[in-house]
Amino acid sequence: MSRWGLTIPLTGVPLVEHRALIEELPDLGYTDVWSAETAGTDAFTPLALASQWAPQLRLGTAIVPVYTRGPGLLAMSASTLAELAPGRFVLGIGASSPVIVEGWNAAEFSEPYQRTRDTLRFLRSALAGEKVTEEYETFSVSKFRLERAADPAPSIMLAALRPGMLRFAAEEADGAITNWLAASDVPKVREVVGPDLELAARIFVCPTEDAAAARGLGRMLISSYLTVPAYAAFHDWLGRGDQLRPMHEAWAAGERKKANEVIPDEVVDSLVLHGSVESCREQIQSYVDNGLTTPVLAVLPTGGDVFEQVRGLAPAR
Structure with missing residues (x-):
């Protein structure tokens, strides 16, 4: 089944003022809200609020960098949100970029494929409640066990752009998250990950004529x-x-x-x-028609009423 997601928080809207819209999203046909993490809000807090405002929605991070938190802290953050939203939280992780990792967070950006792979494998064990002592290629962990392992453990999706990471996502993750692609690009990505893997993408939407x-x-x-x-x-x-x-x-x-x-x-x-809200909605649908499972709308500021724009961009029913 195709899903329909929204990136939160919306640009220019205070976090606490999102409540009225988020409570409305399920009735509009939205199935998901997804956060990002660059230099605005952190990835988890907006979703923690949304988990209480609209318990019907699935929540996802797209994405949390694998470098900017230690492995144990990342597991704790994910398990906490999974406890707040049982069965409704998806942890999206990825390498991010040198600017965010090194320039803004004083961490070393090296071996992104290996670090993402190792983090995924650690999280699989840790989020299952196992005690983890392991020498991974890019880090080591000694005797880590979550005190509050959520049941069920959250799904894990990987940010993936090119064939190597896309194939790895298909092999070991619960889905792939991609970004900055056209509707016509979806079949090429889908060919790599196969027909059944969940494929999500953030889609930048500027509803103006x-x-x-x-x-x-x-x-x-x-x-x-x-x-x-x-x-x-x-x-x-x-x-x-x-x-x-x-x-x-x-x-x-x-x-x-x-x-x-x-x-x-x-x-x-x-x-x-x-284009118009109606035109934008049709263009989003073309991604789904080309094989995207989960479009995640990122609504760009136009000076218009963004809440009304989000309502207008809801899936056709």
Whole structure:
């Protein structure tokens, strides 16, 4: 069954003011709320609130970096939320980026595939309530056991962009989380993970008919994200290398304004959905039609009433 998720918190809305909307989401047809963790709220607190405001919703992190918490603390945070929302919490983990890990959190970003693999395997054992003493390739743990292991343990999904991590997600995780892809890219990702694995993706939605404004915001986001090496490699794999090469060259030269300007409209329009609320909803549905299990809407600010926009973007019923 296809799901329909929303990224919380919404930009510009105080956390406590989300309650009225989140309580309404299940009746609108939303099945999930998902958090992120960069430099805003942490990933767990908004979901802890949502767990009490709307007990029908599934809750997910997309994603928690595997470097910025120790393995034991990550297990504790996940188990605490799983206790608040039994059977309704999905822990999404991933490597994140050097800026977030090293620049903002004073940790070393090294061996991302191995660190993510080791963290997943540790969490499987720890969240099951086992005492863990293990020498992993990227860290070691001695005699760790959760005092409050949630029952059931949460599902674990992996952030994955390219075939290696996507295949690993299919082999050992409960799903894959991807990001910054077009609806037409979904079949290529689905081909790697297989037909049955849950595949989630955050979809950037800018519900406005002011195409120039939407594209301006989209260009800033694209140049910020897709110049990160992992995302650059992802879009090379997806086949956008030539279209994005001028952006990369300008960015590398320190020409940030030019980097934005040279991103083709075609790329912006495929990665940042815009138009009327009805048009945006149809574009989201195209991801589902192409094989995405869980679209997770990230509603970008337009100056409009974001609560009304979220209501309008609810799945057609």
